[in-house]
Amino acid sequence: MHGLVSFPLDPFPMTDLAIDIRGVVKRYDEHVAVNDFSLQVPRGTVYGLLGPNGAGKTTTIRMILDILEPDEGSISILGQPVRGGKVLDRVGYLPEERGLYKKMQVRRALKFLAELKGVDGKTADRRIDQWLDRLQLRTAEKDWGAAKIDELSRGMQQKVQFIGTLLHEPDLVILDEPFSGLDPINAQALKDTVMDLRGSGKTVIFSTHMMDNAERICDSVCIIAKGKKVLDGQVQDVKAEHGIRNVAVALDGGSRDIVLAALADPALVAKYDDQNQYFEVELAPHADAQELLQRMVRGGARLSRFELIQPSLHQIFLDRVGATGVEPGMSGNG
């Protein structure tokens, strides 16, 4: 259905896939964490792996990284099977729960991480200096590279963690909930870094339960829930396919009651997201947006905005998975 997954008319030869997951199953004692999951990620894209907590995102990532072995199916990255391969040295991974050796000097800790990926000491030293400069961890006044990790602020430690993920210049970068616990400045730095990576032709996999973030950053997404793929494709395709059935309504002053009365008609409105001065409305099937507008205006409501919009990924997710797959905080905007 989408260019990314159609076979055999795959526009990309096998080796141009950064990730190729086919029919993967992972079972734990009683439950199936990942069920018959397939995913093809072309190189050079920013790809979002979306889903609520417990959907199987981290399990999938751990299988991509050969930390867990799938019970069925196969996984290749950058054209090579992951099992026992050296290809993992070309992958950078930022886990959701992450930490560093507290008592270690920043420079030594980074060098250790680089050497684990097969970077030789001299190259590592040079890159570490470049990165420390770039993220302002080394300035004229202070070289934090010589400090111990636990002397750094939390924000600085997060920067060190990024550097550790990217020091070996990976072709594929996997970020698991990268924004959790980030301060706004580092969140912006991370977004900038992701754009830089994309610009230099790297592939970035983004796992998050925060749809808003993914919507802004990702070229393509895959939504999973309860271990199964719900949908995947390029963000604009996914949105187009779900049609323009949504209306954004913004109030211009105290017309809230009139608007609410109009929204209460089930013949016009399937459901709406009430954000006090702003409503995101999903129209009922076959309902006409003009009818809704007229009703509000006739009632005397003053609107600053009435616009047909594409549904948000969050809306699409709710449509496709239903409230059962949603957990509190899922639509958060971190």
Added chain:
Amino acid sequence: MGKIFVVFKREYLERVRSRWFIVATVLGPVFMAAIIVVPALLAARTKSSSNLANVIVLDATQTDLGARIAKSLAAAAPTSPPPRVVTVAADQLAAAADSATHVVMRHGAQGYLVLDDSTLTGAEARYAGRNASSLADIGTLRSTVQRSVLDLRLERAGINPDSVAKLTGVKLDFKTDKITDKGLESGGGMSSIIFGYGIAFLLYMMIALYGQTILRGVLEEKTTRVAEVVISSVKPDQLLAGKILGVGSVALTQVLVWTASAIYLASFSVAIIRALGGSAADAAGIHMPTVSVGVGVALLLFFVLGFMFYASLFAAVGAMVSNQEDVQQAQLPVMLPLIAAIVLMGPVLANPSSTLSRVASWIPFSAPIIMPMRMALIPIPWPELVGTLVGLALACWAAIWVSARIYRVGLLMYGKRPSVRELVKWIRMA
């Protein structure tokens, strides 16, 4: 191998560079010497208490035994108030003891000594007093009573008291030499006991200390979530191997530094003993035990295998727990056998060729400590030596196998400590 080396390098360098390691390596020998020398000095200087002779002697023997004992006790403790001898009839002894108890309770005396007919036959004497648990006091009292009974008997047999003193006054200096396959090793007896004890204790210390270092290292990687980061670059088995080899090499470095400094210091042993107030004769009695290359290699093997055996078990414990609070309990199954090996050191020292000693040498939990000790004490037949080494190596392999499986699963598991049944599942699952 490349990745194991990277992990090894980090574990080794980070620890060897630490201030703790440098201090421990320099001060270790000082501290250990203090452990051995100070109690010895204290024991040597511990004398009977000064009011040792302040006792009541209840003499129901109808002889002058009580008076004799009183005399030599007074001589043994000249600063003490002299003993009071009370001559009583045998049937009044109980009553006299009763009133003597009250005197002691009112601090009228340290205690009382009961002498009766059975004392004369050499069977029994009784002492009750405040210092009844003082080994030095009781030792002096006992030998005084013994000698007085002997004197009395000899005099009754018609021997002149002066000759008695001359004849019984034997002060013997008993020297021991050890004979091995290579012949006589002069002065080797006592020093090989010290050597054997020292080496066993050293092995115990290094295994316990650095085994727990590994445990803490694994736990640190779990709690700080470093494991989550590095596990995408290195397989758990490689991480575990690098860690055990790295920390083990730190321990080995420390032992080698200590051994080298001990050999160096030994060349000044005469000067040191003189400085401590000993005589040249004392110094001559101390020899560095000679260790052949074969024995040296065997000792090293026991250390390396024993360390890997316990280290992998400690690593498994570290992977099992998620917080510091659980460590104490969780490491008990590993610590207990190690402590049991220490408890066995006494009996093995007393008889290194007993059945107990031989059995303990075959059990992998105690072998790395007991075997080196026995090797220092007696020549071990080579089939036994090789057999115990092979046994330990097999046990080591099994421990690593089990631990690696627990480690693989436990490294990314948080929360409650697994039950035994869950552990078995982990081992099967990995």
